[in-house]
Amino acid sequence: MSIAITTQFICFTVLSLVVIIGALGVVLLESIVYSAFLLGGVFMSVAGLYLLLNASFVAAAQVLVYVGAVNVLIIFAIMLVNKKEDLKPINDIKSRRVISTSICLTLLSLLIRVDLTNVWSLSSPQNSIGEESTIRIGEHLFSDYLLPFEVASVLLLMAMIGAIVLARRDVMSKDISTGLPVDQELIEKSSEPLLTNKN
């Protein structure tokens, strides 16, 4: 084995171990904050896997969007709703756990079997475009994937507006649980805009 191949192998092993163990931590850890930070680690190592796959652009996009936006959003949300609360006990939690775990394990074994038994039609490595992938992705986005690209932009706009509308506090005039009117004064304080239009 040459050095490059060994390095690749070590990188892959470490990254996939981090992905699996981190993901287990995300779902199993008691503290939700730890989960969120571990999720960031999982995203980072997935980006590392993309780098191994010769896709630096997608890796950077993964870091930018998942770590920089999604994970920070999740941590923000946790900090906003992080209140110590005692969960109500559920009677049949044990059987639920057992059933869901067995379903997941079955699915995993099925998937792995498919992965291992199926014969994949691999293409020859010398066709690989490597560093040119950024240009190729751009070509794809503006030719055969133009419609999905535009739809995605509309989707992002819709999601942005929807998220703002949902997260705004003053959409409800009265409290749902108590029926009392919500004090809007505290929420919507009018502030002097930074660059005012005095006319």
Place this chain on the structure above:
Amino acid sequence: MEYGLDLEYSFNEFLKGFGLSSEIAHIIWLPLPMLLVLVAAVVGVLVTVWLERKISAAAQQRIGPEYAGALGVLQPIADGLKLLVKEDIIPAKADGILFTAGPILVLVPVILSWLIVPFGQNLLISNVGIGIFLWIALSSIQPIGLLMSGYASNNKYSLLGGLRAAAQSISYEIPLALSVLAIVLMTNSLSTVDIVNQQSGAGILSWNIWRQPVGFIVFWICALAECERLPFDLPEAEEELVAGYQTEYAGMKFALFYLGSYINLILSALLVSILYLGGWGFPIPVELIAKFLNLPINAPFIQVFTASIGIVMTVLKAYLLVFIAILLRWTTPRVRIDQLLDLGWKFLLPISLANLLITAGLKLAFPQFFGG
């Protein structure tokens, strides 16, 4: 415009001179760029800290550091040594793991971003294809570290500071990326080397600052906000938040934050000089100088001149911007958090979007000036 400076190749040749195989030479080479970057970044920080103290002192009619070395040049080293030997305190109710991981997560992406900073045609660590996009992606990791240290400190000021830092960093990343995108649109490449080469035609006249004045201003404002420099230093606003997310930190962990913020400042200044001020390019085109001296362009003198002037020009431009940042620090008052977000979302974002649109239009209309 190849200046014939391939560091890795010459280093490998040098090692092969000792009878080593090329693979072993490669392995010895691998950690060296990282080491070089670390040394460069730390030296840059030392110089910047000294400059900051001296220029701040001058702006306030003080002397500044004077006793440590001539003109106090050893003062930053003394500061660093002090922080190094200070007791490393982890508050009793703090979360030890996250408390330690936070500063590391803040510092490492910043240092990694130095990979793409070119000081000359071949004087950069890795000319990766995604170039400037790597920096944008890496700088988005920082808020995680800030949130982490803010949360782990178990302190209201720290948490508020961390949340503010993350909010600020996220909202200013968008105009930053958009103004970079306008440059990339003109260059047709994300690589920093290509971006500089595209500006090297006619000396100072071909710099991007003339083609992208709005983008330059937007980028500089956003870079200051990303570095938490003074008009935008709300995350560590000492009058309101003690020191923000750094409140509970001491010793070397605090030094990591300190180092990170200064490395980030230098990095931003370097990137401004690369994106808008022609990088390693000399204000007067080298060809003109060669013509003036009646020398052919590939004469050894000109070659050496261009290679050595590259680093000097890049660093000079970067430090000029650092100087402006320090002047701004003593000129502008701190903005409020709502003003900060207003400026980011309601002013810079539309302006940078319009800038991008106009750049695209100009590129179609005048392809010879705005990149083909």
Place this chain on the structure above:
Amino acid sequence: MNNFLQQINSYIKEAFNAGKYLYNGISVTFDHLRRRPVTVQYPYEKLIPSERYRGRIHYEFDKCIACEVCVRVCPINLPVVDWVMNKETKKKELRNYSIDFGVCIFCGNCVEYCPTNCLSMTEEYELATFDRHNLNFDNVALGRLPTNVTTDPSVKPLRELAYLPKGVMDPHEIPASDARVGKLPEEVYDWMRPESNENKDKVSNPNN
């Protein structure tokens, strides 16, 4: 539509103004870079306090008649005058006198009103202690003479800006004999009595 254009116009104007003010501010900061530093390297150099400096109060025990005027005129009744009536001589006998400089505001009222001039202001201002109770000076501590900046051999005394000769900004290399700009108090005093002829000769245009 017109309104919208006006809005855009004013928006651009505001942005332009913001840039202009920023430029003005930076040019002020830049201008300061050219100015001389006014730093005094404190433990090694000290400014000479001005003549009317109100520093730590000096007190002479033997002059005090324990009249307690100082206590009455003090805004916070700070001086503690500990006396007993001597029945035989029918006179006040002063035991102790103390002022707490942690509380004193150095207004100088006590000095002003003291009938026997046993209180006076000194130019001593270095009152730092490790324990604030050490600032409660008794009559012995109050009677100590202040250390003078100009006589301390380990200190380089510096004149303040107003006491420098005309046109000089740097206090470092000024000989002690150089006259300051403007008149000294005794010169002002002489000037105010032009009829006294023997003094008039001495005043030889101090501005030169």
Place this chain on the structure above:
Amino acid sequence: MNLESIPLQAFLIVSSALFCIGIWGLLNSRNAVRVLMSIELMLNAVNINLMAFSSYVDNNLIQGQVFTIFVITVAAAEAAVGLAILLSLYRNRVTVDMESFNLLKW
């Protein structure tokens, strides 16, 4: 960098494991934020799959990478809207326990 040392199956197995962990977390989490995180894990598993196939099977046209870009876009939108929904839920119910969101249960 060519990928002689690592077979395609290795990537697929990692992504399958990640996907199953995501499903397990989706089924068993009681904290709504953790449910969102599990969904992100599953999306990432799918992304690894797409990327692996794109680089092993379709390494010239790389349509998998384009798909991954779309998935990342959708995931960002999903996270934003999901967390906004979560916030308004929390504001009304003052809890993030999935078991208490049972208004539609029959």
